[in-house]
Amino acid sequence: MQSPKPLMRVIAGERLDPPPMWLMRQAGRYLPEYRTLRAEKGGFLELVYDSAAAAEVTVQPLRRFAFDGAILFSDILIVPYAMGQKLWFEAGEGPRLAPTLDVTQLDTLVADHSRFDAIYETVRQVKAQLAADVTMLGFAGSPWTIATYMIAGQGSKDQGAARRLAYSDPARFGAIIDAIADATVEYLCGQIDAGVEAIQLFDSWAGSLAPLEFDRWVIRPNAKIVAAVKARRPGVAVIGFPKGAGAKLVDYAEGTGVDAIGLDETVDPHWANAVLPKGMAVQGNLDPLALVSGGPGLAEAVANIRAAFADRPHIFNLGHGILLDTPIDHVEALITLVRTPLASRAET
Numbered sequence: 001m002q003s004p005k006p007l008m009r010v011i012a013g014e015r016l017d018p019p020p021m022w023l024m025r026q027a028g029r030y031l032p033e034y035r036t037l038r039a040e041k042g043g044f045l046e047l048v049y050d051s052a053a054a055a056e057v058t059v060q061p062l063r064r065f066a067f068d069g070a071i072l073f074s075d076i077l078i079v080p081y082a083m084g085q086k087l088w089f090e091a092g093e094g095p096r097l098a099p100t101l102d103v104t105q106l107d108t109l110v111a112d113h114s115r116f117d118a119i120y121e122t123v124r125q126v127k128a129q130l131a132a133d134v135t136m137l138g139f140a141g142s143p144w145t146i147a148t149y150m151i152a153g154q155g156s157k158d159q160g161a162a163r164r165l166a167y168s169d170p171a172r173f174g175a176i177i178d179a180i181a182d183a184t185v186e187y188l189c190g191q192i193d194a195g196v197e198a199i200q201l202f203d204s205w206a207g208s209l210a211p212l213e214f215d216r217w218v219i220r221p222n223a224k225i226v227a228a229v230k231a232r233r234p235g236v237a238v239i240g241f242p243k244g245a246g247a248k249l250v251d252y253a254e255g256t257g258v259d260a261i262g263l264d265e266t267v268d269p270h271w272a273n274a275v276l277p278k279g280m281a282v283q284g285n286l287d288p289l290a291l292v293s294g295g296p297g298l299a300e301a302v303a304n305i306r307a308a309f310a311d312r313p314h315i316f317n318l319g320h321g322i323l324l325d326t327p328i329d330h331v332e333a334l335i336t337l338v339r340t341p342l343a344s345r346a347e348t
Contacts, residue, residue: 003197004132004133005068005132005133005134005135005197006020006068006133007020007022007068007069007135007198007315008135008197008198008237010260010281010313010314010315011198011237011239011259011260011281011313011315012237012259012281013279013280013281013313014313015311015312015313015314016313017341017342018316018338018339018340018341018342019306019309019314019315019316019338020068020069020135020315020316021067021068021069021315021316021317021335021338021339022067022068022069022070022071022137022315022317023061023067023317023318023322023331024071024317024318024320024321024322025071025321025322026061026065026067026071026322027057027058027059027060027061027070027071027073028057028073028321028322029324030322030323030324030325030326030328031060031061031064031328033060034057034060037053037056037057041053043089044075044089045075045087045088045089047073048073048074048075048078048118048119049118050118051118051119051121051122051125052125054072054073054074054118054119054122055073055122055125055126055129057073058070058071058072058073058122058126059126059129059130062130062131062134064328064331065331065332065335066335067134068133068134068135068315069134069135069136069137069198070126070130070134070135070136070137071137071139071200072119072122072123072126072136072137072138072139072191072196073122074119074122074139075095076139076140076141076145076146076202076204077095077097077141077146077149078115078116078119078187079140079141079146079180079183079184079187080097080146080149080150080180081097081115082111082112082113082114082115082116082183082187083109083111083150083179083180083183084109084110084111084112085097085098085099085109085150086098086099093154094154094155095149095154095155096153096154097149097150097153097154098153100150100151100152100153101147101150101151101176102151102152102161102165106172106175106176106179111183113183113186116186116187116190119187119190119191120190120191120193120194121194123136123138123191123194123195123196124194124195126195127194127195127196135197135198136195136196136197136198137196137197137198137199137200138188138191138192138196138198138199138200139199139200139201139202140184140187140188140199140201140202140225141184141201141202141203141204142184142201142202142203142206142218142221142222142225142240142242143177143180143181143184143217143221143222143225144162144177144203144205144206144209144217144218144221145202145203145204145205145206146180146184147162147173147176147177147180147217148161148162148205150176150180151165151176158208159205159208163208163209163213166213166216166217167213170216173217177217177221178221180221181221181224181225181228184225185225185228185229185232188225188229189229189232189233192229192233192236193233196236197236197237198236198237198238198239199229199236199237199238199239200238200239200240200241200262201222201225201226201238201239201240201241201258202241202243203218203222203240203241203242203243203245204243205243205244206218206242206243206244206245206248206252207242207243207244207245207246208244211248214245214248214251215251215255218242218245218248218252219251219252219255219256220255222240222242222252222256222258223255223256223257226238226240226256226257226258227257230257237259237260238257238258238259238260239258239259239260239261239262239283239315240252240253240256240258240260240261240262241261241262241264241283242261242262243264243320244264244266246266246267249261249263249267249272249275249276250275250276253276253277253280254277259280259281260280260281260282260283260313260315261276261280261281261282261283262282262283262284262285262317263282263283263284263285263319264284264285264319264320265284265285265286265287265288265318265319265320266319267284267285267319269282269284269285269304269305269308269309270308272285272308273308273309273312279312279313280312280313281312281313281314281315282309282312282313282314282315283314283315283316283317284305284315284316284317284318284319285305285317285318285319286301286302286305286316286317286318286319286334287301287318287319288318288319288320288321288322288323288326289323291318291322291323291326291330291331291334292323292325292326292327292330293330294327294329294330294333298330298333298334298337299337302316302334302337302338303337306338306342307342310342316338
């Protein structure tokens with residue numbers, strides 16, 4: 001039976017006018033109500049592990065904007081945390097993991113998958129609050145991106161430590177990738193059991209890899225995850241987001257088995273529409289800075305994206321996460337632009 005939810009219908013291959021929409025990082029720091037709750041709860045990880053608070057953060061943007069999807073408020077590094085690394089967040093600097101796998105062997109880590117449990121509870125609490133037409137979105141980081149953090153212990157400009165290890169000791173690096181993929185499948189199946197209907201795989205650092213390495217460490221591991229999740233939980237929808245993939249998007253779309261593909265803001269939507277598999281749903285790809293700036297530039301960018309995908313199933317979204325300094329009224333203006341049917345525009 002086809003889902004009545006607009007976002008799910010589009011992922012399944014139906015074109016809607018206007019398209020459904022949600023925004024990456026829509027639950028978070030650009031909202032004053034989020035900042036208030038964060039101040040009450042303290043650190044970021046403390047907020048993630050307070051299921052009631054994390055559920056509140058997840059639904060906050062829906063009260064303001066009535067998006068078509070609610071994206072779970074959590075972090076991609078919950079997986080390495082459950083695999084046995086220590087996880088904390090340095091103020092103003094971002095996440096840290098230890099011990100790092102550039103000097104520590106994977107088999108010395110002591111896994112604790114109970115660290116997934118609070119996330120599942122967040123999903124259950126959010127799902128209970130959602131309107132009937134809103135899709136519950138879960139997510140995980142893809143193995144390559146997670147591996148870069150596990151090896152270096154933090155984010156880096158060029159993911160050099162992980163790339164060096166992948167070239168110098170592909171067997172060891174492959175074992176890390178496989179372990180991440182296995183933990184990710186368990187994590188995603190748990191999210192689905194708690195109420196998630198669609199998942200997004202974030203490969204934030206996919207663009208740093210050469211073509212052969214992209215196939216080895218992005219396409220193949222994501223294909224493994226997609227196949228395993230779909231085998232265990234039939235009917236779940238999967239969105240792949242390989243940021244920075246560029247021309248390799250075609251191979252990713254054809255090789256991973258994802259149902260829809262997210263495009264970052266550097267991708268020409270007209271090119272993407274021409275080269276991606278016919279009928280495949282796409283998501284994106286407004287530059288977050290265009291949303292910050294607003295005005296005619298925002299209107300032009302939205303019109304260009306919508307024109308490019310006028311005949312393709314399309315979920316409107318940003319090309320990456322919404323920025324801290326995004327004005328609320330610009331989000332409201334964006335919704336008005338997206339929710340105006342193309343047919344209506346053609347008549348005016």
